[in-house]
Amino acid sequence: MEIIRAVGADFEFVNEHGAHSLHEGTRGTFQTQGNEQRVQELLNALWERGAYPLVAKEAEQVLGWITIGTAKDPFSGDEVGFLYELYVLGEHRGRGLGRQLMERGIQELREQGYQEIRLNVFSGNPAQKLYEALGFRTRNLQMELK
Numbered sequence: 001m002e003i004i005r006a007v008g009a010d011f012e013f014v015n016e017h018g019a020h021s022l023h024e025g026t027r028g029t030f031q032t033q034g035n036e037q038r039v040q041e042l043l044n045a046l047w048e049r050g051a052y053p054l055v056a057k058e059a060e061q062v063l064g065w066i067t068i069g070t071a072k073d074p075f076s077g078d079e080v081g082f083l084y085e086l087y088v089l090g091e092h093r094g095r096g097l098g099r100q101l102m103e104r105g106i107q108e109l110r111e112q113g114y115q116e117i118r119l120n121v122f123s124g125n126p127a128q129k130l131y132e133a134l135g136f137r138t139r140n141l142q143m144e145l146k
């Protein structure tokens with residue numbers, strides 16, 4: 001298994017599967033059915049800001065990816081490394097690929113000089129346990145009332 005920057009067909013694969021990843025990552029909050037244009041707008045905004053996916057591949061097959069880039073802290077204005085999306089295709093889960101992708105994304109952002117790396121996670125997302133195991137801690141908490 002290798003983890004490489006997604007280009008060409010690998011990039012297109014990530015782009016094409018972005019809707020499913022968004023739906024799962026938001027715990028079903030983001031309804032992708034009928035929102036294909038909005039999905040593409042969200043992804044294009046990431047690519048335009050310089051974010052890019054790293055893909056885990058085996059025998060030329062994409063198994064999962066992590067999208068990395070930067071974000072600006074709204075209060076301090078500081079630029080921080082940011083992990084936008086972690087996704088492992090269902091049939092490849094349970095093999096430690098998520099951890100490997102996270103470690104590679106963190107390593108790449110550290111090599112780019114980022115001392116601080118952040119991510120967002122929806123409450124109840126099982127990946128939160130992985131993030132905590134890697135040392136991520138709750139920084140702020142967004143709440144809602146319906």
